[in-house]
Amino acid sequence: xxxxxxxxxxxxxxxxxxxMDAGVPEKDANIATDVLVHANLRGVDSHGTMRMEHYIKKxxxxxxxxxxxxQVRETGPVTSVVDGDDGLGHIVAYRAMExxxxxxxxxxxxxxxxxxxxxxxxxxxxxxMAAENRLIGMVMCNTDSGxxxxxxxxxxxGTNPIAYGFPAKRNPPVxxxxxxxxxxxxxxxxxxxxxxxxxxxxxxxxxxRSTTDPDKVRYMNHFGGAKGFxxxxxxxxxxxxxxxxxFGPHVKGMYGADYxxxxxxxxxxxxxxxxxxxxxxxxxxxxxxxxxxxxxxxPAEGFSRVLVPGEPEMMQKEKRLVEGIPLPEAVYRFLxx
Amino acid sequence: xxxxxxxxxxxxxxxxxxxMDAGVPEKDANIATDVLVHANLRGVDSHGTMRMEHYIKKxxxxxxxxxxxxQVRETGPVTSVVDGDDGLGHIVAYRAMExxxxxxxxxxxxxxxxxxxxxxxxxxxxxxMAAENRLIGMVMCNTDSGxxxxxxxxxxxGTNPIAYGFPAKRNPPVxxxxxxxxxxxxxxxxxxxxxxxxxxxxxxxxxxRSTTDPDKVRYMNHFGGAKGFxxxxxxxxxxxxxxxxxFGPHVKGMYGADYxxxxxxxxxxxxxxxxxxxxxxxxxxxxxxxxxxxxxxxPAEGFSRVLVPGEPEMMQKEKRLVEGIPLPEAVYRFLxx
Numbered sequence: 001x002x003x004x005x006x007x008x009x010x011x012x013x014x015x016x017x018x019x020m021d022a023g024v025p026e027k028d029a030n031i032a033t034d035v036l037v038h039a040n041l042r043g044v045d046s047h048g049t050m051r052m053e054h055y056i057k058k059x060x061x062x063x064x065x066x067x068x069x070x071q072v073r074e075t076g077p078v079t080s081v082v083d084g085d086d087g088l089g090h091i092v093a094y095r096a097m098e099x100x101x102x103x104x105x106x107x108x109x110x111x112x113x114x115x116x117x118x119x120x121x122x123x124x125x126x127x128x129m130a131a132e133n134r135l136i137g138m139v140m141c142n143t144d145s146g147x148x149x150x151x152x153x154x155x156x157x158g159t160n161p162i163a164y165g166f167p168a169k170r171n172p173p174v175x176x177x178x179x180x181x182x183x184x185x186x187x188x189x190x191x192x193x194x195x196x197x198x199x200x201x202x203x204x205x206x207x208x209r210s211t212t213d214p215d216k217v218r219y220m221n222h223f224g225g226a227k228g229f230x231x232x233x234x235x236x237x238x239x240x241x242x243x244x245x246x247f248g249p250h251v252k253g254m255y256g257a258d259y260x261x262x263x264x265x266x267x268x269x270x271x272x273x274x275x276x277x278x279x280x281x282x283x284x285x286x287x288x289x290x291x292x293x294x295x296x297x298x299p300a301e302g303f304s305r306v307l308v309p310g311e312p313e314m315m316q317k318e319k320r321l322v323e324g325i326p327l328p329e330a331v332y333r334f335l336x337x
Numbered sequence: 338x339x340x341x342x343x344x345x346x347x348x349x350x351x352x353x354x355x356x357m358d359a360g361v362p363e364k365d366a367n368i369a370t371d372v373l374v375h376a377n378l379r380g381v382d383s384h385g386t387m388r389m390e391h392y393i394k395k396x397x398x399x400x401x402x403x404x405x406x407x408q409v410r411e412t413g414p415v416t417s418v419v420d421g422d423d424g425l426g427h428i429v430a431y432r433a434m435e436x437x438x439x440x441x442x443x444x445x446x447x448x449x450x451x452x453x454x455x456x457x458x459x460x461x462x463x464x465x466m467a468a469e470n471r472l473i474g475m476v477m478c479n480t481d482s483g484x485x486x487x488x489x490x491x492x493x494x495g496t497n498p499i500a501y502g503f504p505a506k507r508n509p510p511v512x513x514x515x516x517x518x519x520x521x522x523x524x525x526x527x528x529x530x531x532x533x534x535x536x537x538x539x540x541x542x543x544x545x546r547s548t549t550d551p552d553k554v555r556y557m558n559h560f561g562g563a564k565g566f567x568x569x570x571x572x573x574x575x576x577x578x579x580x581x582x583x584f585g586p587h588v589k590g591m592y593g594a595d596y597x598x599x600x601x602x603x604x605x606x607x608x609x610x611x612x613x614x615x616x617x618x619x620x621x622x623x624x625x626x627x628x629x630x631x632x633x634x635x636p637a638e639g640f641s642r643v644l645v646p647g648e649p650e651m652m653q654k655e656k657r658l659v660e661g662i663p664l665p666e667a668v669y670r671f672l673x674x
Binding site: 075076077078079081107108109111113136148149150151152153154156164166174176178204208209223224225226227228229230231233234236237238241242243244247248249272274276277278279282283286287289290293294297298299300301303305306307308309 | 412413414415416418444446448450473487489493501503513541545560562563564566567568570575579580584585609613615616619620627630631636637640643645646
């Protein structure tokens with residue numbers, strides 16, 4: 001498969017143009033693009049511009065509204081529900097996180113549910129927004145079914161990611177953004193293409209049995225057995241049932257569905273202001289101390305250093321800002337031809 | 338090793354007496370005992386009455402205050418910091434969760450940090466308090482170092498548990514209470530006694546290398562590789578750095594330390610009121626639907642049913658309420674002789 005290297009600025013320009021051609025206002029096109037290219041820069045290409053074709057199809061067919069009327073309903077001193085009016089999930093999530101940040105700044109905590117949303121890209125973007133405001137960010141979102149519950153043989157929950165962002169003073173924020181599945185399905189496809197066996201704990205075949213043959217994979221497993229399944233359960237409740245939205249196997253799929261149908265996804269956003277618990281300066285300095293002490297911890301064989309969550313992605317970002325972002329041919333053709 | 342079976346009521350009576358003999362007021366002795374026997378009933382004996390000897394030693398030596406002046410400082414509309422005055426952690430945690438519940442009932446969310454606390458027993462108890470009030474509960478607490486960070490060779494974080502409680506309407510609440518280590522160290526000791534090998538991912542030896550020999554285990558691993566390490570990081574920040582308390586390797590150990598020294602632990606408590614996001618009835622009914630659908634999901638080979646988080650412990654509780662609680666001889670002698 002051919003790859004094309006483009007700079008993040010070229011890539012942004014093309015995505016903004018595509019969004020605007022599909023009727024998205026310039027401001028929203030900029031935000032959605034920033035979320036997508038953020039993922040590409042961090043090496044999380046599965047959540048980057050490879051999804052553009054999907055978004056444009058949905059926008060064109062009406063399953064995503066290009067000019068939604070997003071409404072924020074404050075339901076209590078620190079809680080809100082954001083109705084996304086079936087707009088781009090990136091825009092709905094951005095608005096919801098802004099609201100959570102505003103609440104946390106003035107009241108210590110902000111907890112915001114988004115409804116009538118759609119695929120919002122990488123959660124890391126939104127927890128980073130909180131961390132840039134010297135707040136802790138926490139975001140959860142369920143996804144369509146594809147992962148086997150612990151003790152089960154066919155899929156129930158999705159890859160259900162959860163993300164946290166923590167600010168520091170000298171160090172960049174610590175960003176943990178992880179699926180509650182073992183790995184992304186894309187990694188299985190990658191092993192298949194290379195003719196390699198996958199680790200036995202990654203996935204199951206059509207009979208629900210663990211398999212090391214990537215071509216026999218039917219569903220993924222949750223990471224860490226019953227504990228990862230537990231975390232996926234937590235994500236589904238916070239990000240959908242809490243807002244009265246569809247959960248588990250009832251979540252509408254991203255692909256193969258009617259592009260004119262909105263997915264009606266829900267998402268959960270929270271920001272916490274450390275100054276309501278301790279002095280912000282002390283918090284930020286202790287975060288630095290924690291990061292520094294992990295960095296100087298003695299590494300295991302085969303590791304050069306202990307890294308904090310999100311650090312491999314941050315290193316990838318530094319590289320790609322300079323060297324550019326590799327795009328598969330199909331994605332390149334869609335955006336640049 | 339001999340085991341002695343006692344009823345939960347006998348066990349409670351003896352613990353209350355022991356606490357009161359050490360100067361703990363009757364009301365507090367009842368609460369702390371209830372937390373401990375709750376763990377024994379659920380089969381989580383590591384967090385039950387086997388810890389009594391430790392608490393009594395600390396109470397006697399002054400490292401835990403028998404009659405603390407616990408102070409609740411409200412810091413914002415939904416946030417408080419509870420200063421436990423080095424009292425029994427169970428009492429401090431109970432007070433902190435009460436405060437979080439009160440805030441969530443009237444304002445949608447309650448977020449409470451406890452400082453100057455001590456070992457508080459099983460977190461499941463406190464998230465269940467929230468669930469019994471038709472609220473979501475979330476509790477985190479760091480523990481003294483003993484687990485190797487991902488990519489490291491010696492211990493940094495502790496077993497850092499995190500717990501969630503979710504209410505339902507027809508079903509009992511779903512209680513997820515999990516360490517972010519692979520398993521408890523007690524399980525390694527158990528394998529050693531039985532002369533069995535442990536799975537390679539559980540733990541490392543003195544050189545930081547994975548080992549299957551339970552007698553060579555020096556430190557535990559986090560569950561699920563980098564992801565479980567990430568969750569342990571989250572727990573340490575929320576439960577200690579957020580309150581300006583000691584983190585990671587700086588947390589005072591439970592054993593082998595000066596019993597006259599308070600441990601100055603911190604803990605994090607949160608309650609969320611679903612009625613601020615959707616209708617409570619709809620929330621509770623969807624929780625039931627989620628639980629029911631998981632129960633009727635097709636089980637994998639070797640499993641009779643898919644269970645929801647905390648269900649094995651709930652089944653153990655039903656059994657032990659009837660059949661009694663097995664105590665190791667040393668624990669029995671300490672409490673009953």
